Amino acid sequence: MSRLDENPSRRLFLVSFVSLFLELALIRWVSTEIRIFAYVNNLVLLACFLGLGLGCTLPQPRASLTATALSLGALIGLISLPLAIPLHGALRHPLRDTPIMLSAFTDMHIWHRYWSTNLWLDIAIGLGSTALVFGLIALAFIPLGRMTAGLLEGSANRITAYSVNVAAGLLGIWTLNALSCWWLPPWVWFAVAAVGLWLLIPPSTMPRVSLGLLGLAIGYLALSPRLAKRPIIWSSYQKLEIIPARAGMNRVYLVAVNNTFYMGLLDLSRKGLQGLPIFVDPAGASFSQYDVPYRFLDRAPQAALIVGAGGGNDVAGALRHGARRVTAVEIDPGIYDIGRRLHPEAPYADSRVTVRLTDARAAFRRITAPYDLVIFGLLDAHAPSSSYNNTRLDHYVYTEESFREARGLLTDEGVMTVIFDDAQRPFIGARIAGLLHRVFGEEPIAFRVLGNGWFGPGGVVFVASRDMPRLREVLQRDQPLAQFIERRQVRWKQPVTLTTDNWPYLYLDRPRIPALHLCLSGILLGLLAVGRRWVLPVRQPINWHFFFLGAAFLLLEFQNISKTALLFGSTWAVSALTISAILLLILLANWIASRVRPNPRWMYVGLWLAILVAGAIPLRAYNALPEVWRMLAAVGVLNLPVGFAGVIFITSFQRTREPALAFGSNLLGAAVGGLLESLSFLTGIRALLWLAAALYLLAFASRDRL
Structure with a gap:
């Protein structure tokens, strides 16, 4: 007997809280420590859905959370322990390092990719280690799914039970976001999950042993930063590691983001240049990526905007x-x-500086003052924008719409500069040049700034202006600058697909599904097939009605997260509020279904009309509204399909004879919906809304098979 056996509602609330809280914690932690998961971010989400879905369909009457504790402890231990295996002439961590071998796929850009001549061996090793992580996550969630389904099945009122499940998930989301907002490290997250498991697990020998092993793994995770002897910060978005260093006589700091070098805090003041080693020519600083933009102005800027x-x-x-x-x-x-x-140089302490802690797109809409100079710093992200999609923090920054918004903030003679390192993928440089050409009407000036470490990491600098003739006059007057550009000028000839808010995939050379995603999708489908064969009884098929509802709903969720990110910013708060709004609408749908008996046919008609309206209204129509009205209109229109979908689900859930199988089929469908999200690489994001409508049509056609 567990400590909460006497109260099924509390057990349901707690297991639901632990499930969603642990899901989000693993998404963030695994995507940080194993870099390949940051590029296929929803892979962890799909592993959780797969485990929960298979668990819901288990025929056993009771669930043992011992497997959850053991799997979670093994995952934490295997990732955090300093393990090493000899591979390709170097010692590599078997889980943290080997999945990056999947960067051998050449059709998707991955920062600091792994190079090797043995392509297929590397892919096999990378897929194997990725599958191991995926399997451990799925295995951890199977008992949680079984317990949730059993409690739902045994409830006297399914609407109330499902509402408890949703409300607990809502609390799980905000608990993790609160811990992240306070910059608490992952061992705290997993300690919270462990306490939840302790309350659910019966106090017998084997469960106690499993919890003890989980506690040991969490304890080592807590000690590992001290063993590294470097300050580590877990901000709201990323893992930040501060590395003290020296540049000649200067004391500087390097910053690693998610275990990858990101930037150095450089002193390029007159005093700082004097402290550099004698073999470094201080004159090169005038052409650094941080100084050269100002040479395109013939005066000191009245106002400068720096994003990133x-x-x-x-x-x-x-x-x-x-x-x-x-x-x-x-x-x-x-x-x-x-x-x-x-x-x-303490720039943030200067009274002339105003800091806005938000993303670039949100800042562009809230800033009205004209600027002489708009600078896009190194915005290449090492983190995903949300736990529920494959977009990254910088995807919506390098699009045509983003550059147009930035151009609108320039004075009549204003200059805009963008710097990006395209050394590994020249098509990215060609894409940025093409975007600037389209937005400004003329080809930008593009030249390469070498990254020697003393004056910055370097990259290609793109310069465009609302007054290009004046820009050319500046070059005529500044001959050293003109000669510098002539020696380092970059041009691209190959045609490229330009990024838009509908197709924002900067790191993909053209619209197509990357081979990496196809392989990983194959792993997921294989595990789903194997799991279904082992778990489901021979004559117990998937409930296809709930399966299609789950797949369609995940695509609706992906649409809402993507569109609200564009309207209000790709911040953790916007993402959390969007998911919370969806869960609150589900609770509202449950309340409506408990008060009236809606006609399912009319609910489907309303759903398709709501999808049609949401897809027909362009985002620029919302942006034309004042901020408060924009928020109300966006929340109302974008979430309207979710409300109808919620009523449809709970109405069907009330009628089904096998609620556990229905709930599990819904989660398995959500996992497949996550795979279908990858179609946006090929079709663009808006097309997924019509795919969701088609899946709801399939759900409507199979509604009598409950």
Whole structure:
């Protein structure tokens, strides 16, 4: 007997809370520690759905959470312990390092990719280690799914029971977001989940042993930062590691993001240049990526806007060149805090600097003052934008619509610069040049700034202006700059697909489903087939009605998260509020279904009409509204299909004779819906809304097979 056996409602609430809380914690932690999961972010989500779905269909009358504790402990231990195997002439961690071998797929860009001549061996090793992580996650969630389904099946009132399930999930979301907002490390997250498991697991020998092993794994995870002897910050978005270093006589700091070098806090002031090693020519600083944009102005800028301000290098450059007002936009408060405390030039302490902790697109809509210079810093993201889709924090920054919004903030003679490292993927440079050409009407000036580490990591600098003739006049007057550009000018000839808000995949060379996603999707479908064969009784098929409802609903959720990110910013708060709004609408649908008996046919008609309206209204129509009205209109229109879908689900759930199988089929359908999300790489994001409508049509056709 567990500690809550006497109260099924409390047990249902707790197991539902633990399930969603643990799901989000694993999505964030695994995507951070195993870099390939940051590029296929919903893979962890799908593993959770697969485990929960298979667990719901288990025929056993009771669930043992011992397997959950053991699987979770094994996963935490295997990832966090300093294990090493000899591979390709170097020692590599068997789980943290080997999945990156999947970067051998050449059709998708991955930062700091792994290079090898043995392509198929690397792919096999990468797929094997990824499948192991995926399997451990799925195995951890099978008992949670079984317990949830058993409690739902045994409830006297299914609407009330499902409402308890949803409300607990809502609390799980905000608990993890609160811990992340307070910058608490992962061992705290897993300790919260372990306490929940402790309350659910019966106090017998084997469960106690499993909880003890889980506690040991969490304890080591808590100690590992101290063993590394480097300050580690878990901000709201990323894992940040501060590495003290020296540049000649200067003390500097390097910052690693999600275990990958990201930036250095550089001192390029006159005093800082004097402290560099004698073999470094200080004159090169005038052509650094942080200083060269100001040479395209014939005066000190009245106002400069910097998006992707990071630790403050770009902001310091603006102040060195006499900017009277600087607006610095940075999405990650942790990176800003590091720059505020540790940057040698202390740019964030200057009264001329205004900091906005939000994403670039949200800042573009809220800022009205014209700027002489708009600078896109190094915005290449090492983190996903949400736990529920495959977009990354920077995807919506490098689109045609984003560049048009930035152009609208320039003065009549204003200059816009973008820097990006396209060394590994030249098509990215060609894409950015094409976007600027389309937005400004003329080909931008593009030249390469070498990254020697002393003056920045380097990359290709793109320069465009609302007054290109004046820009060319500046070059004629500044011959050293003109000669520098002539030696390093970059041009691209190959045609590329330009990114838009509908197809924002900067790191994909053209519309297609990457081979990496296809392989990983194959692994998931294989595990689903094997799991179904082992778990489901021979004559117990999947409930296809609920399966299609689950697949369609996940696509609706993906649509809402993507569109609200464009309207209000790709921040953790917007993502959490969007998911919370969806869960609140489900609770509202449950309340409606408990008060009236809606006609399912009319609910489907309303659903398809709501999808039609949501798909027909362009996002620019919302942006034309004042912020409060934009929020109300977006929440109302975008979430209207969710409301109808919620009523349809709970009405069907009331009628089904096998609620556990129905709930499990719904979760398995959600896993397949997550796979279908990858079609957006080929079709664009808007097309998924019509795919969701088609899946609801299939659900309607199979509604009598409950």
